[in-house]
Amino acid sequence: MELRTLASGSSGNCTLLSHEGAHLLIDCGISCRRITTSLTACGVDPNSLSALLITHEHSDHIAGLATLTKKYSLPIYTSPGTARQLCYRMAGLDDLLRPIAPGDSFDLAPFRVTTFPTSHDAAQPMGFTFQAGGRKAAFATDLGVVTPEVLSAVTGAHLLVCESNHDVDWVLSGPYPYVLKRRILGEQGHLSNEAGARLALSCIGQGAKTVLLAHLSAENNTPAHALMTAETILRAAGVDPLRDVTLAAAPRSEPSPLYEV
Ligand SMILES: [Zn+2]
Numbered sequence: 001m002e003l004r005t006l007a008s009g010s011s012g013n014c015t016l017l018s019h020e021g022a023h024l025l026i027d028c029g030i031s032c033r034r035i036t037t038s039l040t041a042c043g044v045d046p047n048s049l050s051a052l053l054i055t056h057e058h059s060d061h062i063a064g065l066a067t068l069t070k071k072y073s074l075p076i077y078t079s080p081g082t083a084r085q086l087c088y089r090m091a092g093l094d095d096l097l098r099p100i101a102p103g104d105s106f107d108l109a110p111f112r113v114t115t116f117p118t119s120h121d122a123a124q125p126m127g128f129t130f131q132a133g134g135r136k137a138a139f140a141t142d143l144g145v146v147t148p149e150v151l152s153a154v155t156g157a158h159l160l161v162c163e164s165n166h167d168v169d170w171v172l173s174g175p176y177p178y179v180l181k182r183r184i185l186g187e188q189g190h191l192s193n194e195a196g197a198r199l200a201l202s203c204i205g206q207g208a209k210t211v212l213l214a215h216l217s218a219e220n221n222t223p224a225h226a227l228m229t230a231e232t233i234l235r236a237a238g239v240d241p242l243r244d245v246t247l248a249a250a251p252r253s254e255p256s257p258l259y260e261v
């Protein structure tokens with residue numbers, strides 16, 4: 001499999017996963033125009049997309065959905081709760097929605113997709129893992145907390161897209177109102193750099209070779225800070241972040257390099 005993020009962070013999330021000429025998009029939180037421009041720049045014809053998978057209904061994950069589905073009529077795989085939310089907000093989606101209960105698996109040839117519930121303040125959020133060609137990629141962002149379901153879902157992944165949203169001290173000392181701070185740091189908010197690094201470490205312990213830190217906050221994080229925190233935690237556990245794994249932070253507003261899974 002090949003994975004690249006097209007955008008990552010609170011201003012928009014979209015990831016492309018490809019294998020044997022099949023292409024999926026995970027979330028579409030940037031404009032349809034940006035998605036098609038990025039795909040074309042990556043050498044992928046937007047008409048060759050086979051499906052869209054949506055983690056949850058927050059606008060940084062669905063901003064491009066209405067235009068994208070109008071133009072390309074893609075089937076949308078998401079949880080029943082997210083599907084209901086999308087129907088409330090957008091007309092004409094009923095025929096495209098393919099609700100999948102969190103925890104269920106399905107075939108989307110050549111991929112085997114498995115979903116898992118996540119703890120986040122949306123209707124029924126979920127994450128995804130993808131298996132193809134004997135390899136596994138896991139996609140885990142927008143996690144208030146790492147639950148046993150998340151841990152067991154990402155086990156055995158060769159590549160992990162892992163939330164690394166904020167530095168806890170930066171949030172606490174920053175200008176956000178108390179309610180927003182409590183939301184970000186709460187069990188249905190976002191994963192801190194440290195918590196994300198611990199999730200990555202457990203995945204590396206099970207054989208993961210590539211970790212892409214994702215969904216970085218623009219206000220409460222920087223790519224360098226997220227990477228430094230992860231490197232420190234990996235080193236303390238005996239993992240050399242330069243030699244043993246490929247560790248990178250997904251760029252906020254342009255496509256990442258291509259990662260082979
Ligand atoms: Zn969200």
Ligand SMILES: [Zn+2]
Pocket residue numbers: 009010013058060061142215
């Ligand atoms: Zn988000």
